[in-house]
Amino acid sequence: MRFFRKYAAFLVCLICRSGVLAMYAPQTQELSVHTQLKIVKEFQKLIEEKYVLEDKATLLADGLSNAIKSGLYSEPESPAVFVKRTNLILQQSFADRHLGILTPEKFQQMMQMFGSSPTDQTDAETGHVASAGGHARTLEDHGSARNREQKGLDALRQIAGITRVAEISRDGLNQVGYMAFERFIHSEKAKAIVRNIFQTFTESERLIIDLRECKGGDAEMVKFISDYFFKQPTHLTSSTVRGGAPVERWTQPNSLSPIFARKKLDILVSKQTFSAAESFAFGLKQTGRARILGQSTGGGGHMNDFFQLPAGFGASISIGRTYDPRSGEGWQNKGVIPDVVFPKDHTLSETMKLITVESGKLESFSDEQLKAYRILQAYTNAWYSAKADEMKDLISIEFKAIYSSKGKLEKRDYHQQLAATKQGSGVLPKLFHNRIIRNIEVSGSKATAELVLRETTHEIQLLKSGRGWKIVRDDYHDKSFHD
Template sequence: MHSDEIRSIVDRLAALVSEHYVFPDVGRGIADRLTKAAGEGQYDGLTDPERLSAQVTADLQVGNQDKHLRLKFHRGEVPDETDPVEEEHYWATRARLDAGGMARVERLPGNIGLLEIRPILYDPSHAGAALTAAMSLLSATDALVLDLRGCLGGSPDQVAFVCSHLFDGEPVHLNDLVTPATGVVRQFWTFHVAGPRFGGTKPIWVLTSASTFSGGEELTYDLQQLGRAKIVGERTGGGAHPRQGFKLHPHLEATVPLMRAINPVSGTNWEGTGITPDLEVPAADAYDVAYREAIDHVLALPAAPERLAILDEARAQFAG
């Protein structure tokens, strides 16, 4: 890249932040700062897109620490958000290659379900069938370990779809997304799902790490605030402002937060603070800790004849 192209990219980024950022006054201040830096030639020497991405992102986050606000470098070409056909193809292909985010689905010894979702919670239009299949396989387990340690974000609609498998009865209010620029509030509730569901009474352990972010955090936070799951692991990354992507260069994407989350229980969100686990342990130990607690739960269940083999299976996990 040459200096004129760099300045054009930064100026376009500044305009997007000024127009769309979730906190308008802050956005205008950031935009003024970027425009001034670009005009003074502070970025002219950053001809490598990855280096430019790193420096501009650091400058974007000065004073606000909003990890969703970035000039993001992509090794592959960035999809064009103004071309719905291209963007649909990009996300559909990614979801297909990632099995809809259902990275691991397993019935563990002791009839305990394990669902690992990574790298993201893809939209139901691309991953709803994969989630339905995973939850159908796990619906009859006696406890669930939901591993979000590698879940870096994703769709709030998919969060609601996951939660819809984990509650019973009347719809449950999960989260609101507010767009300050328009005043529009979008509510998210659980809804009826076809086929078997895990339900609202059996215990759930959610595993987190410092890398759990954005949509992965929303799923964690919704379940924690509603008292539906026990969170085990590390404090999460702290990104609660859903963002939109804008292509500025074949390998550079502006990601600009447009909305803020408001949880109906807490009245706030996890932006900048992350989510504090109910049981804080290193991420590498979270699975073992949660699985042991799940085994203890299974061993406390009534020893009906048809469950004897399951109880023996559970006891064998930590024998000796």
Template structure:
């Protein structure tokens, strides 16, 4: 006799009554809205007395009916009941247990923390198809890798149309890539502890922040829970344009609990509170600014992103041109010992705008040293590089070489030594070269 048939024989009205009593207790004890839990219990008891549940002959159909009944009252799409898989672990062989573990690992690897696809599309638009928000321990490094691939794009599309949600910490982390100031993104009130947990943008992420790059988010009816939070956070802070369809409407996080050996329920034990709207998207979903059909969502979003990227490039290049012009004018009017600080500030602005990186500043310094034959002017440029990139052995090595050329051997030794120290800590492949350079200038100083 199969297990399902054996269960059917015990599928009595008393069994259903016990299930509803247990379910009601869990809701009353843990559901974030206790008043609604009481109303839901009353509704279930009335249905039980009316014989509504008599028609269901197994746990699968009974669970579906219970889900429909509770959602009729609480309108909470997170709360659902399901039939448990029979626990057969005691009868499993060691080999089958190992196989299942490896299969779970394979599913996790293939899931790739929710990151499905990343592409650089025409018009230098980055596209990310994200199917879920994994835990930080699994997803952080993968997030950083994918965001690095899009770090040089002029607009970004994040496709959440097939994203059912996930970990709020990962939502917070990905949001932080798109803000450069401290902002309260969302709060979660938890009934059990009677506390409100705040989720602020993080000061640091494992890649380049893109606080002003145009951002577009594709949503659909399948966009749910944590994916809705990401979309809502960005929408309420006016950081992104949402394109697609209204999302699923689930804002209350929680956890799974066993009703009995046969059935389990997901009980929302918390609720989201947006700092701007003072509410959330529960039951209504996140409504996109640009409504489209499912079929048109991608093409419409890409068209908007390409236009935004073109505008962004023009504005950025205008800004870059002005920054570079300001720096060049200051370099043309350099006065030794008097305008060094001004040059540093100009270089810092170029770095902060992502116009210059360490290599760019290093090359600029050598241009003035070798091409323009202005070693004194090269000095504040290369010194600025050591301040802006204090953990770069190469920056200190270049500055030390210039100091040696300019005759300041003692300062050259100090900076070569700093290059060696940093290279030793970082296990730099050029450590021996830096050590050799240090010995050369030490000999020069010795025989001075």
């Protein structure tokens, strides 16, 4: 996690300066019939004037009129029930998740985040643990590092809507830059963070942008990120508002675009992916620049804006639509269809497996190199996951691990290695189960390889055991920095 060591302090400083969204006490007083009708009628008027699809605007307004006539607003009601009822009426008339009434608290939050400009929006244990006789580490040390990383992640989320940044190598062969969003936030601070992340990923072989939990955000950040993936100006999408001329969204290459335009890009999506997140996936899919994996998205292909209603309530109204300028087609209600379908919770792991196969790197191994590679993979997984039962099947009874770094020399034998594994000396969050496996050399019944883990570099020796291999020696030392 080089990114967090380099930028954690910077990010925490930014978030302290930025402050947090104001919290608003929810209204509990009931709304009178008069107030409810006043809000609904003003909302009707806005829909008729602003809603992007004129024929649907009439349908939506009529739905509210019928609700009034049927007496659905004839009794005092709480703000929460009033909003829920009204929005249900709208969705029954015509499904559009961008359209709805907002409580005063929600309306103020939206105005804090987005202002009043049209945009693609969001949906209305401690102690000392030592490897027996070996290299010791403490859970307190791990906790301190994780706390620092968590502060960095909190800052990323607050300022830029980013929930995770990492360089991932699950197969030991391919280095993948990974970035996950929960919301696209457009600000100079957010842009600075994204720019620094891309600087960190310049040596990654390819990228994954994970939008499975991203429910929207600002269209300007969609464009800003898209700019990195095209070395020439490219027409991504067009948008129109009711009665207006089309507005084209083009990429503008930056200094890093020539680097990232050559890298393969996978975008992960789910049913929760919505609005601006869909716009990003849609534009890069339609231009052939990215592969989309996961599930069909939420279907929020309209742009919305916010309007003031009586009594402090607000309205979110779809005022425009975004579409492919080549076909005129958008993704409203039907969503962005993935190129490869995976279950949501397995999309990342399945994508990483796909990348391994597509890279062709396994095909360059001889049969014996491939067997040794699989032993190294299993050895790493057992260490990271504290699976001593699996470790004992991978190492020889003559196994030795020798740690030498900074004047220290420590050793572990077979039994001590199993104890260290069982105690969790190598346990880290799963996303960081990185490794690099390289220089596998086989000579008769012996093999050697280099294994690079998150904190250490290992020179591994293996011996033929029956039809397979077992690890007999692991000489390792600290890295100068962590991946």
